[in-house]
Each structure stands twice: as C-alpha cells, then as structure tokens.
Amino acid sequence: MQALETMHLQGVNLRFYMHNNAKHHGKLLYEWLLEQARDQGLAGGSAFRAIAGFGRHGVLHEEAFFDLAGDLPVRVEFVLREQEAEQLLDAVRHAGVSLVYTQSPVDIGVLGDKA
Numbered sequence: 001m002q003a004l005e006t007m008h009l010q011g012v013n014l015r016f017y018m019h020n021n022a023k024h025h026g027k028l029l030y031e032w033l034l035e036q037a038r039d040q041g042l043a044g045g046s047a048f049r050a051i052a053g054f055g056r057h058g059v060l061h062e063e064a065f066f067d068l069a070g071d072l073p074v075r076v077e078f079v080l081r082e083q084e085a086e087q088l089l090d091a092v093r094h095a096g097v098s099l100v101y102t103q104s105p106v107d108i109g110v111l112g113d114k115a
Contacts, residue, residue, distance in 0.1 A: 007109060008107065010105065011082065011105075011107075012103050013078070014085045014101065015102045016076045016077075017073060017075055017101070018076070020049055020071060020072045024097055029097070029099075030076050032097075034047060048075045049073070050073040
C-alpha cells in the first residue's frame with residue numbers, strides 16, 4: 001500500500017554549532033536552545049554530538065575513552081517555517097549568545113495517514 005503525502009510546505013533547516021561544554025547562564029547551550037524552541041511552541045529540535053571536528057581556530061577535538069564529555073562539536077537542528085526560524089534567531093540575538101548558524105530552504109513533507 002502506498003503512503004499518502006498528507007502535508008507539504010516550504011520551510012528552513014536551521015542549524016546551530018557549538019562545543020559540547022558551551023554554556024549560557026550556567027546551562028549547557030544546546031539544552032538552552034532546545035528549551036527556547038520548546039518554550040516558543042516550536043514542533044521539535046534535536047542535538048547531535050560529533051565524534052570529531054574542528055572549528056575556526058583549527059583545533060581538532062576527538063572523542064577519547066577517558067574524555068567522553070570533552071569539548072566536542074554539537075549541532076542543534078530545527079526544521080521550521082521561516083517565521084519560526086526568525087523568532088528563534090531573535091531570541092538567541094536578544095540573549096546575547098554568540099553562535100555559528102546556517103539556514104537553508106527545505107521542502108517539508110509528512111507521509112502516511114498518522115500525520
């Protein structure tokens with residue numbers, strides 16, 4: 001049986017990049033971002049930790065057995081309507097948080113009858 005596309009709209013993929021141990025007012029920054037999005041009523045977001053990476057300073061960070069919670073890169077990602085992305089970006093700006101982010105246009109669709 002073929003799944004039916006029940007929803008389709010245009011949106012953006014909004015990604016923020018930070019180190020695992022970066023904090024904002026004593027809270028892990030990726031947790032703070034997810035809480036901001038939830039408090040704004042956004043549909044969802046996810047945080048992903050890298051196993052290795054480097055940033056603008058060229059320092060390579062890798063997961064090691066004795067340092068699992070080190071300074072690894074983290075990406076927090078949202079798929080949103082454009083106005084929702086702007087709302088979240090405004091909250092980050094207003095909080096004075098310094099972050100690298102990317103924003104790309106995406107087609108958003110949901111398949112199936114349980115959408």
